[in-house]
Amino acid sequence: MRTVNVDLGDRSYPIYIGSGLLQHIGEYFKNHGISTKSPLMIVTDDHIAPTYLSSLESTLSAAGYESVSKIVKAGEPSKSLTVFEDVMTTAIEGGLDRNSTVIALGGGVVGDLAGFVAASYMRGIKFVQVPTTILAHDSSVGGKVAVNHPLAKNMIGAFHQPELVLYDLDTLQTLPPREVSAGLAEMVKHGLIRDGDFARWCREHSSELVALDPDALGYGLERGCSIKADVVSQDERENGLRAILNLGHTIGHAIEAVAGYGEYLHGEAIAIGMAGSALLAGRLGRDSSIYDETVSMLQSLKLPVTMAAHLSTDDIIKAMMHDKKFREGHMLFIIPESIGSVSIVKDVPVQLVRETIDQLREGGEVLV
Amino acid sequence: MRTVNVDLGDRSYPIYIGSGLLQHIGEYFKNHGISTKSPLMIVTDDHIAPTYLSSLESTLSAAGYESVSKIVKAGEPSKSLTVFEDVMTTAIEGGLDRNSTVIALGGGVVGDLAGFVAASYMRGIKFVQVPTTILAHDSSVGGKVAVNHPLAKNMIGAFHQPELVLYDLDTLQTLPPREVSAGLAEMVKHGLIRDGDFARWCREHSSELVALDPDALGYGLERGCSIKADVVSQDERENGLRAILNLGHTIGHAIEAVAGYGEYLHGEAIAIGMAGSALLAGRLGRDSSIYDETVSMLQSLKLPVTMAAHLSTDDIIKAMMHDKKFREGHMLFIIPESIGSVSIVKDVPVQLVRETIDQLREGGEVLV
Ligand SMILES: NC(=O)c1ccc[n+]([C@@H]2O[C@H](COP(=O)([O-])OP(=O)(O)OC[C@H]3O[C@@H](n4cnc5c(N)ncnc54)[C@H](O)[C@@H]3O)[C@@H](O)[C@H]2O)c1
Ligand SMILES: NC(=O)c1ccc[n+]([C@@H]2O[C@H](COP(=O)([O-])OP(=O)(O)OC[C@H]3O[C@@H](n4cnc5c(N)ncnc54)[C@H](O)[C@@H]3O)[C@@H](O)[C@H]2O)c1
Ligand SMILES: [Zn+2]
Ligand SMILES: [Zn+2]
Numbered sequence: 141m142r143t144v145n146v147d148l149g150d151r152s153y154p155i156y157i158g159s160g161l162l163q164h165i166g167e168y169f170k171n172h173g174i175s176t177k178s179p180l181m182i183v184t185d186d187h188i189a190p191t192y193l194s195s196l197e198s199t200l201s202a203a204g205y206e207s208v209s210k211i212v213k214a215g216e217p218s219k220s221l222t223v224f225e226d227v228m229t230t231a232i233e234g235g236l237d238r239n240s241t242v243i244a245l246g247g248g249v250v251g252d253l254a255g256f257v258a259a260s261y262m263r264g265i266k267f268v269q270v271p272t273t274i275l276a277h278d279s280s281v282g283g284k285v286a287v288n289h290p291l292a293k294n295m296i297g298a299f300h301q302p303e304l305v306l307y308d309l310d311t312l313q314t315l316p317p318r319e320v321s322a323g324l325a326e327m328v329k330h331g332l333i334r335d336g337d338f339a340r341w342c343r344e345h346s347s348e349l350v351a352l353d354p355d356a357l358g359y360g361l362e363r364g365c366s367i368k369a370d371v372v373s374q375d376e377r378e379n380g381l382r383a384i385l386n387l388g389h390t391i392g393h394a395i396e397a398v399a400g401y402g403e404y405l406h407g408e409a410i411a412i413g414m415a416g417s418a419l420l421a422g423r424l425g426r427d428s429s430i431y432d433e434t435v436s437m438l439q440s441l442k443l444p445v446t447m448a449a450h451l452s453t454d455d456i457i458k459a460m461m462h463d464k465k466f467r468e469g470h471m472l473f474i475i476p477e478s479i480g481s482v483s484i485v486k487d488v489p490v491q492l493v494r495e496t497i498d499q500l501r502e503g504g505e506v507l508v
Numbered sequence: 509m510r511t512v513n514v515d516l517g518d519r520s521y522p523i524y525i526g527s528g529l530l531q532h533i534g535e536y537f538k539n540h541g542i543s544t545k546s547p548l549m550i551v552t553d554d555h556i557a558p559t560y561l562s563s564l565e566s567t568l569s570a571a572g573y574e575s576v577s578k579i580v581k582a583g584e585p586s587k588s589l590t591v592f593e594d595v596m597t598t599a600i601e602g603g604l605d606r607n608s609t610v611i612a613l614g615g616g617v618v619g620d621l622a623g624f625v626a627a628s629y630m631r632g633i634k635f636v637q638v639p640t641t642i643l644a645h646d647s648s649v650g651g652k653v654a655v656n657h658p659l660a661k662n663m664i665g666a667f668h669q670p671e672l673v674l675y676d677l678d679t680l681q682t683l684p685p686r687e688v689s690a691g692l693a694e695m696v697k698h699g700l701i702r703d704g705d706f707a708r709w710c711r712e713h714s715s716e717l718v719a720l721d722p723d724a725l726g727y728g729l730e731r732g733c734s735i736k737a738d739v740v741s742q743d744e745r746e747n748g749l750r751a752i753l754n755l756g757h758t759i760g761h762a763i764e765a766v767a768g769y770g771e772y773l774h775g776e777a778i779a780i781g782m783a784g785s786a787l788l789a790g791r792l793g794r795d796s797s798i799y800d801e802t803v804s805m806l807q808s809l810k811l812p813v814t815m816a817a818h819l820s821t822d823d824i825i826k827a828m829m830h831d832k833k834f835r836e837g838h839m840l841f842i843i844p845e846s847i848g849s850v851s852i853v854k855d856v857p858v859q860l861v862r863e864t865i866d867q868l869r870e871g872g873e874v875l876v
Contacts (some may be wrong), residue, residue: 185747221593225657232659263654263665264745284631289593291600297631298666377632 142358143210144365146281147373148301155280155365157358162196162270162308166203169241172304174266178237180207183227183254184245185214187338188272191314196245196270197274207243208234210269212253216402218285219253221296223254227257241266241303247273248406252294255285259300267302272311274323277361277408280305281374282382293393299377307361309354317350317442322407324349324441325388327360329414330367332434333384336480338363339437345438366418383480387474388413391497394459396453404444411443420496424485430476453497457490510726512733514649515741516669523648523673523733525726530564530638530676532573537609540672542547542634546605548575551595551622553582556640564613564638574603575611580621584770587621587655589664595625609634609671615641615687616774620662623653627668631730635670640679642691645729646698648673650740650750661761667745675729677722685718685810689838690775692717692809693756695728697782700802701752704848706731707771709804714808732864740835752850755842756781766819772812779811782866788864789843792853798844814870821865825858 174180180200184193189211200207210230222494231242242265244254251269258267269280277452283460286297315323324342327349331339341363342349348356368385375382392413396404404412415438419430435445460471471493475485509526524536542548548568552561559581568575578598580586599610610633612622619637626635637648654665683691692710697718699707709731710717716724736753743750760781764772772780783806786799803813828839839856 221589225589228657229659230663232657232663260664260666262663263652263667286631289596289600291597295600295630296596296628298628299631 142362144281144362144369146301146365146369148283148376151283151301151376153302155307155369157309157365158359159309160356161306161309162192163199165196165204165270165306167200168304168306169203169205169268173238173312174205174241174268174303175183176204176206177421178239178241179230179235180205180241180243180287181208181234181236182209182243182245183212183250183257184209185212185218185247185250186420187214188246188250191222191452192245192272192311196243208236212250214249214386216249216288216406219249219294221287221289224257224287227253228261229333231257231261236261238262238265238267241254241268241272243268245270245272247271247276248279251276251279252284252286252297254293255283255300255302256287256297259285259298264300267300268312269305271305271307273315273319274312274357274361275319275326277307277323277364278326278368280307280369281365282385283376293397306500309357309361312352314350318405318408320350320352321442322405322411324360325407325411325414325438327364327444328437328441329385329387330364330409332414332437332476333387333474333482334367334371334423334480335363336478338367339479343437343440350442383472384474384482387476387482388415388417390460390473391416391456391500394456395447395451398455399448408444411438412445412447414438414447416500417474418476419499420473420488420492421477423496424488424491426475426476426477430479433479434476449502451501453501456497457494510730512649512730512737514669514733514737516651516744519651519669519744521670521672523675523737525675525676525677525729525733527722529674530560530679532565533564533567533638533674534573536672536674537568537571537573537636542609542636542671543607544572544574546607546609547603548573548609548611549599549602549604550575550577550611550613551589551597551618551625552577553580553586553615553618555582558616559682560613564611565719576580576604580618582617583775584617584656587617588743589655589657592621592625592655595621596629599625599629604629604633606630606633608842609636611636611638613638613640615639615644616647617646618663619644620652620654621670623651623670624655624665627653630820632668635668637670637673639673639675641683641687642680642725642729643680643687643694645675645691645732646694646736648675649733649736650753651744661765666862673798677725677729680720680725683720686773686776688718688720689810690773691727691839693775693779693782693806693811695732696805696809697753697755697778698732698846699845700782700805701755701842701850702735702739702848704846706735707847711805711808716737718810739745751852752841752842755844756783756785758828758841759784759824759868762824763815763819765827766823767816776812779806780815782806783813784864784868785842786844787867788841788856788860789845791860791864792843792856794843794845798847801847802844815868817870821862821869824865825862828861
């Protein structure tokens with residue numbers, strides 16, 4: 141088993157990564173002071189529930205925990221205030237009290253939704269993540285939880301750190317291939333921002349990663365979580381450094397919004413966004429090899445690096461204007477300086493961004 | 509001008525109390541580092557807006573602040589997730605960013621709603637309270653913000669401290685008499701839990717208070733805020749001591765819920781609840797003079813001390829069971845030990861609570 145400690149003073153917590161962990165969830169809970177006196181709530185989705193829910197319920201029950209479960213529809217639309225209120229209903233009807241714990245069994249959608257429920261139920265109760273996607277190695281570090289507003293993604297949320305994260309590699313084996321690659325996009329992102337060797341390791345081990353080899357996956361998740369934990373522990377509430385984690389996200393979020401949630405997975409959109417950031421880096425005078433290497437890494441993980449022809453540059457620019465990363469009207473981007481290091485560039489001229497978006501379009505001219 | 513400092517480490521903030529403060533809101537904002545570069549949002553209700561909104565907007569604008577305003581319907585039903593989402597829409601459309609500030613111009617409803625918006629918009633932005641009710645002297649101290657769930661009041665919320673509170677006594681002059689008394693209920697509550705002399709001062713100055721005399725009001729609000737601030741600074745997240753602020757609230761919330769929001773104002777319901785706590789104190793062996801004194805204080809402020817005959821004891825007990833103050837199934841009450849001091853009593857027998865509720869009913873036997 142591998143352990144990553146997320147170091148946040150009195151909000152610190154461990155991420156346990158390994159096979160067969162869920163069978164011992166009761167012991168982990170007891171070691172982390174989760175009381176059997178208050179009911180738990182498991183939140184999961186209807187893709188995950190059939191395979192993993194009842195066994196989690198029985199393991200918890202055998203360990204002396206009472207629990208209620210809420211199964212939401214799989215997919216991004218469940219990150220809405222309507223579903224949030226439904227989950228709250230289950231919590232109230234299940235008698236959750238201030239000492240209760242919410243367990244997110246699932247990917248980033250369930251994690252973000254259940255986490256915001258835990259942050260707000262009675263003004264905040266305990267939260268445990270049991271990630272079942274690769275992408276969730278990202279969402280399980282840093283305590284960002286949120287639901288979407290019809291006008292903007294992740295607009296309504298909180299910072300709420302979990303008590304612990306139990307990453308059971310066995311649950312990843314059923315993940316569909318597209319979801320696997322989408323999750324690996326955030327993994328390689330962690331290499332691209334802080335650790336060039338790790339980004340190159342991801343490319344070298346891309347076939348094992350894509351094939352869900354437990355050893356490669358265990359190491360990749362550990363490194364990915366560690367890099368993110370390191371950034372977050374220096375800037376818990378995103379006042380500065382933490383922004384580097386948004387590499388590829390400004391363009392990526394805009395693509396997700398304009399394409400309509402569903403056409404691209406989050407990880408796919410940010411893969412395109414990272415290709416875009418590398419293009420933008422070239423326009424801002426950085427070495428063009430950054431773009432070539434970034435693209436080869438993304439492609440080795442079976443990720444897209446161009447966007448569909450029907451997406452309009454105007455719409456994408458407009459969507460970016462709503463993005464929360466534009467403080468006081470300036471266009472701020474995370475720009476790669478080399479593979480493994482990035483900088484925060486304020487005042488990027490909108491014209492360069494436009495040209496980059498044009499180039500990102502399928503069939504667009506990609507030479508920098 | 510009077511100032512109360514709420515001492516919460518790096519989340520400390522001042523409450524300014526006096527006449528004519530709103531005319532200088534721009535200076536207060538500048539002294540507290542509120543930037544003119546990011547738009548503000550004013551949240552208020554349709555009783556308050558006609559009298560106070562446009563002058564607040566022009567004062568802010570004259571001071572160089574851009575703002576958008578959201579007017580919600582007056583009343584408790586606006587503390588819903590639906591209205592919360594509407595306010596979020598205004599914030600997004602108004603271009604609020606991470607450096608923006610939400611201003612609550614109103615009573616506890618607007619304060620709780622706008623405060624939860626500020627706590628959750630982009631995971632938390634700045635918040636300023638401009639209370640226009642007496643009751644809001646309570647809600648403006650301590651950072652509790654929330655909306656209601658259809659099944660339970662204040663169930664969805666956060667702790668989010670304001671940057672400052674501007675209590676302009678001039679705005680209180682238009683408050684309807686019932687709202688005045690309801691607000692005074694929380695004021696005398698602060699005396700009842702920590703300062704018997706202040707509770708007696710409230711009774712002695714009840715006619716000035718009810719008549720909104722600025723001197724009496726200024727002093728009463730200052731003392732009320734100070735007592736609450738003192739309790740909150742010892743227990744920001746309600747792990748212990750802060751529970752004493754719930755004197756009268758366990759019964760009061762249940763009465764509000766069963767009567768349907770609307771029949772009783774919050775302050776009226778908790779006045780009945782405080783009479784109930786004093787009765788319960790008698791049943792638990794405390795001096796019966798506590799009840800007599802409590803009732804005389806509440807009545808001097810024109811507050812009810814019995815509840816309507818149509819409310820059933822069963823329904824009220826059931827509503828209490830949902831109440832978040834029952835940790836792990838035990839019935840916990842705040843019980844007066846004398847005028848000016850209370851204790852937290854766990855394991856109050858349900859039978860005593862039933863008998864107390866029966867007695868609280870209009871025409872019930874009130875002798876202890
Ligand atoms: N909070 C953060 O810091 C953070 C960081 C990154 C992403 N996110 C959020 O995460 C979300 C995306 O996360 P995601 O990609 O995990 O999405 P997801 O939770 O929707 O999971 C992707 C799909 O895989 C299915 N699935 C999950 N686990 C499975 C398994 N083991 N076997 C089979 N199917 C499985 C799900 O039902 C879903 O259909 C977005 O909403 C994004 O905003 C949050
Ligand atoms: N957060 C906390 O710590 C806390 C503490 C106590 C109460 N509360 C909450 O506060 C709410 C009750 O607060 P409230 O009594 O101030 O309610 P409120 O905000 O509904 O105001 C009462 C009524 O007076 C009107 N009004 C307000 N100011 C006015 C003015 N100056 N002139 C004329 N009319 C005016 C309002 O429109 C409303 O109709 C409840 O929802 C309660 O849960 C919160
Ligand atoms: Zn992401
Ligand atoms: Zn109250």
